[in-house]
Amino acid sequence: GENVEQHPSTLSVQEGDSAVIKCTYSDSASNYFPWYKQELGKRPQLIIDIRSNVGEKKDQRIAVTLNKTAKHFSLHITETQPEDSAVYFCAATTNSGGGADGLTFGKGTHLIIQP
């Protein structure tokens, strides 16, 4: 089955600096890669996703890049703000013919924004 590795487990950055979280996956058939943000005591919220036919996607301060050959994808957050502090999860899944496998998640990155 799919295996997703996520690094680092904790990331502390100064407010205004950039943060990068990296994930690798094992199943070359995976074709959908979402990122979720989970604040303490709250549900995971989708912040950005990318499909395997795209190399990069950007939404304001957040961007995701995908390298299918190397089987890794990364989340980039620029101009970090205190409200970016949370746990971020990457995930991967395979969707074929309308049937979606469950999401396989990385272990999470605790992002701390230092004022």
Next chain:
Amino acid sequence: KAGVTQTPRYLIKTRGQQVTLSCSPISGHRSVSWYQQTPGQGLQFLFEYFSETQRNKGNFPGRFSGRQFSNSRSEMNVSTLELGDSALYLCASSLGWTSIPNEQFFGPGTRLTVL
């Protein structure tokens, strides 16, 4: 549109008992997936239901089961509870019927404590 809802939000059970959790997806979504979240194992996929049929299953014992009703609402059941079943149980809904991966939206979760 109303988001994904889950009931109850908190449950306390004792070992050996069974429990049923409920999930109502976003209107129009036909796929419901269930996940277990623990500090040690992170987020793990339990199973996915679409049109009242289990379409995919994760690596959990048979004590974990689920079902989906014709209105897409889903329940999951855990029988013969063990201490290790203490976790946050999250459900996520998605469209489910397209040939490309769909975004999954999470509910607030049910916090199960087994004593």
